[in-house]
Structures are given as C-alpha cells and as structure tokens.
Amino acid sequence: MVHDKHARRGQPFGDPWILLAAAALATSRLRLGTPLTPVARCRPEQLARQVATLDSVSGGRVIFAAGLGGPIEDEFGSFGDTTDPTVLAERLDESLGLLVRYWSGEPVTHRGRHYQVHDVTLLPATVQRPHPPI
Numbered sequence: 581m582v583h584d585k586h587a588r589r590g591q592p593f594g595d596p597w598i599l600l601a602a603a604a605l606a607t608s609r610l611r612l613g614t615p616l617t618p619v620a621r622c623r624p625e626q627l628a629r630q631v632a633t634l635d636s637v638s639g640g641r642v643i644f645a646a647g648l649g650g651p652i653e654d655e656f657g658s659f660g661d662t663t664d665p666t667v668l669a670e671r672l673d674e675s676l677g678l679l680v681r682y683w684s685g686e687p688v689t690h691r692g693r694h695y696q697v698h699d700v701t702l703l704p705a706t707v708q709r710p711h712p713p714i
Contacts, residue, residue, distance in 0.1 A: 597630045604638035612641050618649025619679075620671035621656060624695060625702060627675070628682035632706045640707035644679075644714045648672055670694060676714070683711040 596614045604612055612634065619627065635642040648668050649655040657663045674692045681688045685705025690697040706712055 613643035616647045619646045620668040624675040624678040635706040642712040
C-alpha cells in the first residue's frame with residue numbers, strides 16, 4: 581500500500597480549482613472559494629488564470645482566500661521547495677500584487693525579487709471589478 585502523506589486526514593483530495601469549476605456549473609448563487617490557497621507555492625500567472633476563469637464561468641462568484649499554507653515542511657519541503665518563512669512571505673506579498681494586476685486585463689510588466697514579467701496581458705480579466713474579494 582502506498583501512503584500519500586499529502587492526503588488530508590487520511591482522505592485523498594482533488595484539485596480545488598477543478599472542483600470549484602464543477603460547483604460553479606452546478607450552482608447559480610453560491611459564492612466559490614478555497615479555505616486557503618498557498619499562494620507562495622503557485623506560479624502567479626497560472627493562479628491568476630485559474631481564478632479569472634472560475635470567476636468568468638461562475639458569473640463573478642469567486643472569493644479568493646490567500647495565505648502561506650502549511651505545514652510548511654509538508655506543503656513546500658516535500659516538493660523540494662524552500663521552507664524559509666521569510667522567502668515564502670516575500671513570494672506571497674509579491675504574488676498578491678501580481679494577481680491583482682493580472683486580473684485587471686491590462687498589460688503587466690514587473691521586475692521583482694522572485695518574479696519577472698515582460699508585457700503580459702492575461703485574459704479573461706475577472707468579472708468582478710476591480711477583482712474578486714481577497
């Protein structure tokens with residue numbers, strides 16, 4: 581038997597954005613979001629596109645919960661990523677700034693400590709303006 585230490589409370593879990601897309605298609609009024617997205621573990625451009633797409637297919641019902649995630653050794657160290665809380669906090673802060681800019685649908689250029697972006701426009705922009713609640 582293979583033990584997946586990334587299963588929560590002994591139960592496997594699916595990709596939250598795919599599950600939320602299914603919920604968006606099956607409902608019309610529920611607000612949609614994760615309990616927490618470990619933003620520092622995600623590529624900001626990919627996360628921005630996932631959230632914007634969900635916001636679009638749901639008609640603007642996304643709530644975005646952001647944080648570091650954890651436990652850090654499990655969420656980051658098990659995948660060979662840094663477990664330095666200072667670096668993770670820097671990534672979180674820089675990513676949040678990028679997410680808001682990506683969700684605008686306007687061109688983004690950014691030269692930060694952890695991420696470089698050169699004249700990128702991600703569409704669709706979010707339905708909610710200026711962006712989903714964070």
